[in-house]
Amino acid sequence: MTDADLPALVRQEGGRVLATLIRLTGDMAMAEDAVQDAVVRALERWPHDGIPANPAAWLTTVARNRALDLIRREADRTRKESAAVLLDQVVNRMAEPLSDSVVRDDQLRLLFTCCHPALAPDARVALTLRTLCGLSTVEIARLFLVEDATMGQRISRAKKKIETARIPYRVPADHELPDRLPAVLATVYAVVTAGHHAPEGEQHDRADLAREGVRLARLLHELMPDEPECAGLRALSLATYARRDARVDAAGEVVLLAHQDRRRWHVDEIEEADRVLQRALTRRRPGPYQVQAAIACLHGMAESFEATDWPQIASLYAELERLAPSPVVRVNRAVAVAEVEGTEVALALLADVEADLARWHLFWSTKAEMLARLGRVAEAVEAFEAALGCSPNDSDRRHLQRRVAEVSRQ
Amino acid sequence: MPRYAALIYEPATTEGQGTEEEWAAIMAGHETFSAAAGAAGVIVGGEALQPTSTATTIRRSGGPFGDHVVTDGPFAETKEVLGGFYLLECADLDEAVRWASQIPGDLVEVRPVIDFSQM
Structure with a gap:
């Protein structure tokens, strides 16, 4: 372990500890304060004392003690019965042993809370990155290209709603999973795809985001x-x-x-x-x-684009369209069908969804490439122009302009 | 135990326009809901409201203690209008949503109620 890896390790371990602290205290803000305190202590102590054998246990103990301090102070300050009752509850919960399975269940609880349908989808992704991946608000703002203050508001509004509306901190029962799991899967997948679709010039960041998505997907699979x-x-x-x-x-x-x-x-x-x-x-x-x-x-696993198992891919897309129909799936299916049944058949598949996707540049560029293959140059150029009219990012724009020039020379 | 207001909205265009059969069907739906949620001890209160054509709005200028002007009609002309509400006592949002999704209505908004004893 080098010095440079230490903050990353502390951040990752801190993310694991946070889920447990939220359950113990029943208060996300207090849990974050306590874990933040433990992380700061770890960064001061570990370079001198060495990394403890069980970093998560070390952080949990320090964060737990810090949380107890905070709750005691609040109980003393307000002298309210409710604060004293809370203190009792937390002390009791903290007395229970923390097995690995309890810690993992805590992370699953946190993931389901962050992905609750009562929260806005963009807030779910941000909150998941903040609490389970340990990213800072500034880092998340950069990944999604919004102002720090905007992202800060989005996250704090979501936390406030969890607290005020009492979004429960639990894994849904088996019979609720069909309703609740899709939002969790979609959130984790959004983290992965955001890593691929981030605008240019942010390559370092988007690789990080995709890696976090892969880590979350693995965690979710291990937990379920x-x-x-x-x-x-x-x-x-x-x-x-x-x-x-x-x-x-x-x-x-x-x-x-x-x-x-x-x-x-x-x-x-x-x-x-x-x-x-x-x-x-x-x-x-x-x-x-x-x-x-x-x-x-x-x-x-295909050796080359041409050697790809297109018949199999085309039938998988047909299956996907049956399971989760969407115009975008139709476009992907059409690309595969073009390789199997020919471009004419594929163009007919695209025609059905043209009205739905008229503002999506990839619809038009896909259609343009098919028309170009058929030698229908004028129509192809027209479709490329339609793609350029959908305000693609700079890299896509340059690609489209290059293709217009190439196709026009055909 | 937290309390939640389940606010029942209907399209302004159909407000008070239903036939007698539609009205009867909606009332039967509310009776079914009240029987189930009442037996579970979830309902703390609730009322059905007269149409927004009977509403009077008191608007203050210059903040919550400013001069007031009384005007006819609801505070805003919107596509959906508040038709009535239930006050539900539930452990958490999931329970409140579970009950609220059994209330007849085009749109039901669930809002936590402020607990003044905790302030």
């Missing part, structure tokens, strides 16, 4: 090993993350899947994703994340 969709999300996240180094070229330009340098893919991660997925599939409870993971793994 019997939910095949959690395994599916983990496999999907990992297989997508494995292509990170090929997604952007040296000049910072976006490289489409067809042109990516496959030697830059992390094959070991794709293989791990496939192992996780294959085990999940044996449970025979398919879902959208397992299907998307299967598609990502098939891409990941």
